[in-house]
Amino acid sequence: MIPTPTDLFDKLAGCSVFSLLDMSQAYHQMELEEDSKVLTTVSTPFGLFRYNTQPFGTKNAPGDFQQTMDEMLNENPSLEHSGSYFDDIIVCSKTPEEHHGHLRETLQRFMDWGFRLNFNKCKFYRSSVKFLGKVVDSNGIRPDPDKVAAIQKMIDPTDVSTLRTFLGMVNYYQEFIPMMRELREPLDNLLKSDAVWEWTDVQTAAVSAIKAKLTEECLLTHYDPRLPIIVAADASQHGMGGVISHVYRDGKEKPIQFFSRALNTTQQRYSQTEKEALALIAAVKTFHRYLEGRKFTLLTDHRALLALFGKKKGKPVLAMNRLHRWSLFLAAYDFDIQYRNTLKFGQADALSRLIVATKALPELYEEDEDNDLLNDAGFQQVMVSAIRMLPVTSEDIIQAYGNDQEAQKLLEHIAEAATADQKFYVVKSVIMMNNRVYIPQVLRSRILDQLHVGHPGINRMKALARQHVYWKNLTKDVEAVVSQCFGCIQLQKNPVKATLASWPVSIKPGDRVHMDFAGPILGKMLLITVDSCSKWMDIAVMQTANSANTISFMYHYIATNGSPRVLVTDNGTQFTSAEFSAFCKQNGITHITSPVYHPQSNGQAERMVDTVKRFIRKSLVIDGETLNLGNCVATFLQAYHSTPSKATPGECTPALAHLGRELRTSMDMIRPRIVENLGPDLKMEEQFNRKFGALSRAFQVPDAIYWRKRKDDAWNAGCIKRKLGSKMFVIEDDCGKTHRLHVNQMIHRFAALMPEYDIISADDSTNGGGIQDDHDFNAPIMSPQSSRSSSPRASPSNRSMMTASATPQAVPTPRRSQRIRRRPKRLQIDPSKKRYEEV
Numbered sequence: 001m002i003p004t005p006t007d008l009f010d011k012l013a014g015c016s017v018f019s020l021l022d023m024s025q026a027y028h029q030m031e032l033e034e035d036s037k038v039l040t041t042v043s044t045p046f047g048l049f050r051y052n053t054q055p056f057g058t059k060n061a062p063g064d065f066q067q068t069m070d071e072m073l074n075e076n077p078s079l080e081h082s083g084s085y086f087d088d089i090i091v092c093s094k095t096p097e098e099h100h101g102h103l104r105e106t107l108q109r110f111m112d113w114g115f116r117l118n119f120n121k122c123k124f125y126r127s128s129v130k131f132l133g134k135v136v137d138s139n140g141i142r143p144d145p146d147k148v149a150a151i152q153k154m155i156d157p158t159d160v161s162t163l164r165t166f167l168g169m170v171n172y173y174q175e176f177i178p179m180m181r182e183l184r185e186p187l188d189n190l191l192k193s194d195a196v197w198e199w200t201d202v203q204t205a206a207v208s209a210i211k212a213k214l215t216e217e218c219l220l221t222h223y224d225p226r227l228p229i230i231v232a233a234d235a236s237q238h239g240m241g242g243v244i245s246h247v248y249r250d251g252k253e254k255p256i257q258f259f260s261r262a263l264n265t266t267q268q269r270y271s272q273t274e275k276e277a278l279a280l281i282a283a284v285k286t287f288h289r290y291l292e293g294r295k296f297t298l299l300t301d302h303r304a305l306l307a308l309f310g311k312k313k314g315k316p317v318l319a320m321n322r323l324h325r326w327s328l329f330l331a332a333y334d335f336d337i338q339y340r341n342t343l344k345f346g347q348a349d350a351l352s353r354l355i356v357a358t359k360a361l362p363e364l365y366e367e368d369e370d371n372d373l374l375n376d377a378g379f380q381q382v383m384v385s386a387i388r389m390l391p392v393t394s395e396d397i398i399q400a401y402g403n404d405q406e407a408q409k410l411l412e413h414i415a416e417a418a419t420a421d422q423k424f425y426v427v428k429s430v431i432m433m434n435n436r437v438y439i440p441q442v443l444r445s446r447i448l449d450q451l452h453v454g455h456p457g458i459n460r461m462k463a464l465a466r467q468h469v470y471w472k473n474l475t476k477d478v479e480a481v482v483s484q485c486f487g488c489i490q491l492q493k494n495p496v497k498a499t500l501a502s503w504p505v506s507i508k509p510g511d512r513v514h515m516d517f518a519g520p521i522l523g524k525m526l527l528i529t530v531d532s533c534s535k536w537m538d539i540a541v542m543q544t545a546n547s548a549n550t551i552s553f554m555y556h557y558i559a560t561n562g563s564p565r566v567l568v569t570d571n572g573t574q575f576t577s578a579e580f581s582a583f584c585k586q587n588g589i590t591h592i593t594s595p596v597y598h599p600q601s602n603g604q605a606e607r608m609v610d611t612v613k614r615f616i617r618k619s620l621v622i623d624g625e626t627l628n629l630g631n632c633v634a635t636f637l638q639a640y641h642s643t644p645s646k647a648t649p650g651e652c653t654p655a656l657a658h659l660g661r662e663l664r665t666s667m668d669m670i671r672p673r674i675v676e677n678l679g680p681d682l683k684m685e686e687q688f689n690r691k692f693g694a695l696s697r698a699f700q701v702p703d704a705i706y707w708r709k710r711k712d713d714a715w716n717a718g719c720i721k722r723k724l725g726s727k728m729f730v731i732e733d734d735c736g737k738t739h740r741l742h743v744n745q746m747i748h749r750f751a752a753l754m755p756e757y758d759i760i761s762a763d764d765s766t767n768g769g770g771i772q773d774d775h776d777f778n779a780p781i782m783s784p785q786s787s788r789s790s791s792p793r794a795s796p797s798n799r800s801m802m803t804a805s806a807t808p809q810a811v812p813t814p815r816r817s818q819r820i821r822r823r824p825k826r827l828q829i830d831p832s833k834k835r836y837e838e839v
Contacts, residue, residue, distance in 0.1 A: 002066050006257075006289070008083040008090065008132070009141060013222035015081075015092035016138035017099040018129045021106070022121035026087035027061055029115055030054040030068060062086065072113050073106070082106045090131050099125065140221040140254070156207055159197065163190060170210055182239050183209050188262055221246055221254040223290060231291070232299040232340075233283035235275035239263055242283030244290060259286045274322065276302035280309070281326050284333065291333060298337040309337050392446050397437065398429045404440035406472075407431060436470040444471060448481045458482045503568075503604075506533035509658050513564035516605035517545050517572060521616055522629050527553055530608045534657035535648050536561075537608060537640060539633045547577040554583065561658075563587045568602055570594050612636065638665060693824065697743050699729060704749040707731055707741055717749060 012018075023029065031053055032040065040051040040058075054061050069084040081102045082091050091106050093099030103124070110117060123129060128137040135142045157163035167187060186206045189195060224246060230253060233242035241260035245253040261282060263275070270278065280298060284291060298309070308323055309330055401407040410431050414424050424433050431438035439447050451465050461478050471477075482488055506512050512532040519525040525545040529538040538561075540553040567589050569575040575593065584591040594601035615636045619627055641655040642665050648657040655663045688694065699705070699720055706715040718739075722730040727743050 002063065003070075003083070003085065008085060009134075009136070010223050010289075011081070011083050012090075012092050012136055012141075013224050015094055016127060017093045017096050018123075018126050018131075018136065019091040019099070019103055020121075020123045020126075020129050020131065021089040021091065021110075022118045023087040023089075024116045024118040027054040027056050027065060030065060072109055072115075085132060088131065090129070090136075096125065142220070156199070156204060157187075158199075160191065163187060166207070182236060182241070182260070183213065185238050185262065221256055223256050225294070229290065229294070229296040230299055231280075231283050231287060231296055231335075233276075233279035234301060235263075235272075235279040237263075238268065240275065240279035240282060242279060242286065244283070244287045256290070257287065259283065273302060273304050273308075276300060277305055277308065277323060277326055280305065281329060284330065291335075293334075295334045295336075298335050299340050300337065301340060303339050306337055306339055391450060392439075392443055394428070394430055394437075396443060397440065400440040400442050401429075401431070404442065407438065407440050410438065433470045436466070436468060439469050439471050441471075444477065448477060451478070452481055452485065455485065455488055456482075457488075503532065506531075509534045509536065510562050510564050512566040512568065514568045514602055514605035514608075515575075516570060516602060516609055517574070518609040518612055519545070521613070522627070524629055526609075526612060526633070528605060528608050528612060529553075529557060530604050531561075531564075531654075531658060532604055533649070535645050535654045536658035537637060537654070539612065539637060541630055541633060545572070545574055547574050547579045550574045551580060551583050554587075558587060563589055566590045566592060568592050568594065568605070570599065570602055571596050611640075638663065642667075699723075699743060699746065699748075705731060705746045706749050707733075707739070707746045709739070709741070709745060715747070 032051060037050050037052060040055055041048055042050070054064065066084070066086060069086070069089075073082045073084055073089075081093060082089065084090075089106070091099070091103050093102045128135060130136075130144055135144055154166060154169075157166050167184065170184070183206060186202045190197060190199075190203065227246040227248065230245045230247055231242065232245070233240065239260060239262045241258065243258050244256045246256060247253055259282070263270075263278075267275070267278065280300060284298075300306075309327055401411070410424055411426070414422070414426055414431070424431060424438070426432065447469055451461055451469075456464065458479055461482055462475060465474055465478055503512065509531050510533075513529055514532060515527065515529045517525055517527055525542045527540040527542060527545070527550060529540075530536070538557060540549075540556075542549045542553075567584060569591070571593050574580065575591070581591065583589075599606045612633075616627075616629070616632060619632050623632075641658075642653055642663050644651055644653050648654060650657075653662060655661065701720050701723060703720045705718055705720060707718050708715050716733055718731045718733045720729050721732045721738060724730060724740065728740065729743070729746070730738050730740055731746070732738050
């Protein structure tokens with residue numbers, strides 16, 4: 001996408017060093033693809049030729065070239081100081097040292113991409129440059145004098161075509177001219193479809209006025225996101241205009257950009273309120289790129305718009321639908337709307353007007369004794385305010401002495417005094433005290449206003465007053481004026497910090513828990529919880545910070561840590577909602593919120609928020625965009641919980657203070673492993689063996705076995721290959737695959753050693769007729785049966801072994817267990833007994 005000049009000029013804010021780069025035959029440096037070269041074939045007297053590079057004049061050449069430049073300069077985030085408008089490239093920096101690095105990086109990109117520059121047209125390390133028809137420096141943007149001079153030399157248009165040419169050149173500089181549409185309205189009327197060309201003195205005057213405006217020194221300041229913004233708009237009968245300005249610390253307003261627009265036929269029939277509202281809407285839309293996502297102030301000279309667009313006031317019920325739509329449009333922005341009177345007069349002008357009006361009043365209203373104007377409270381307030389602005393003179397003071405009893409007593413005291421070195425004396429009828437003028441009661445408030453005109457503090461105002469004036473209780477009056485001044489109160493320094501009132505010391509984990517949100521971080525919110533005693537921290541990564549997610553986290557927190565006695569949070573809506581309050585009440589949690597805009601009261605959580613943010617920022621420097629926030633938080637928690645802290649009891653780790661043990665980390669691997677053989681849990685083994693009648697079963701490598709993994713599976717033949725533990729073995733089946741099994745999943749296989757046997761359960765063997773082995777009481781026993789075979793499934797190889805060994809000569813004598821086995825004791829139910837004891 002081709003950028004606008006405004007996009008590029010916004011990058012220049014705060015810069016004082018500039019360089020311009022110009023490419024040599026820009027389009028010809030872009031090579032065409034083979035399929036595109038055929039489309040550029042041209043016929044010449046010497047044959048057919050085609051371009052190998054991008055020719056000038058093709059429709060897609062500008063867009064392709066600008067896209068290439070954007071990819072080259074915007075691919076690296078460090079090149080944000082550079083911008084291009086086709087083959088015009090500007091590099092800007094704040095200092096010469098910084099500019100040296102920026103320029104070097106930009107030139108390196110041109111070398112990497114194989115582009116050539118026209119050195120004769122390049123300009124380096126300039127404090128002011130001409131870029132896109134405008135002069136740019138550290139102060140702002142102004143029209144190019146050469147371009148303005150060309151417009152000045154243009155003759156008056158003679159037809160519609162030349163008029164369009166003139167307006168096209170002027171339109172590029174309309175952002176420098178307030179109310180441009182008002183000036184060019186007579187010229188625009190000649191461009192209407194039904195207009196008859198008639199050039200009169202009105203059009204000549206309009207052209208002259210536009211040229212005069214262009215010659216005026218007009219400077220547009222650079223946009224700075226750190227400074228407050230004011231948007232003012234106004235509308236007339238035929239057009240509207242607006243300006244966006246910055247407000248600097250000294251109170252001055254400097255324009256960033258002007259706009260103006262003519263009203264169409266329908267809009268000209270709007271009421272004045274609608275026209276003024278339309279002007280505000282048009283201004284906000286025009287300056288949307290500067291206003292979105294930040295707070296600004298709207299200024300209007302139409303007081304009715306305060307009720308329509310003011311946030312704290314309801315909309316009039318009878319307001320038109322159009323005004324309602326505009327009000328909804330402005331609701332998407334964060335703004336304050338203020339009224340400013342269009343008529344502004346200086347103090348001298350205002351006083352002169354008031355004096356003239358006052359002198360004329362007796363003559364004008366001599367016959368009307370019930371004059372409403374003289375009795376109007378607003379008029380009287382204006383008169384009093386204007387008089388208070390006048391400086392107090394010695395004549396005023398002498399005149400006021402006549403009605404001041406204290407001044408009369410002082411004059412009498414001075415006249416009766418015999419010595420000349422007294423404290424009070426008179427100079428030209430003015431009472432003096434040590435070179436200070438005594439002020440009568442009636443003029444003291446005006447004198448205090450004069451002393452406070454520069455809004456000095458209490459001490460400075462006292463020093464200033466003691467240098468010029470005197471009256472009783474002067475110090476208290478000065479303190480009262482300064483303490484009641486609204487401007488001084490709003491902009492005074494923060495009060496001295498009060499003494500610290502710390503939280504009660506927590507004795508054990510769970511006494512008090514602090515909680516706060518951090519973020520957004522990489523598009524996620526982090527809910528951080530810290531135990532005030534053990535400093536144990538829990539962090540939950542959330543997509544949205546709301547009450548539902550917070551309560552869900554608290555359920556998991558309580559499940560692992562228990563309910564805290566006290567929970568301290570800020571005043572976020574996640575914590576002040578009715579749902580969260582009900583949750584705390586149900587779980588017996590005392591919820592305490594810190595004061596609004598005073599995070600120090602929840603300092604434990606705020607401190608941990610800062611610690612977590614610092615760790616994530618450090619991880620971002622190393623991992624960049626590949627950082628996984630969840631893994632990053634888990635890594636931080638493991639390191640934090642395993643690090644000793646001076647804030648925990650005994651300066652141990654949070655894990656030891658909270659869990660009573662240390663966490664095992666990768667650092668434990670550097671120590672030699674010491675295995676403490678505590679032996680088996682004999683009590684549990686005895687209880688299990690007695691409950692299930694379990695007996696020991698012995699297997700060795702390479703015993704032949706039958707095995708199965710599930711109870712419903714058929715038995716399969718195999719042999720033991722390796723012993724893993726006392727009860728675990730690795731066996732190999734007939735297919736050569738290995739399996740890891742428990743002894744309860746295996747039985748001995750005797751089919752290879754004796755004639756066909758049936759598997760008889762252990763219960764049958766106790767009744768006689770079974771063969772007892774010495775491995776396991778519950779293991780199946782083989783008994784000779786010639787008529788049938790119920791042995792487990794065997795492979796062909798096993799069947800051949802069994803057939804070959806079926807002869808009596810090959811059958812060895814089976815082993816017999818030497819252990820005397822007793823019959824199992826079975827429970828005999830006796831309803832009369834309440835409990836049974838082992839005999």
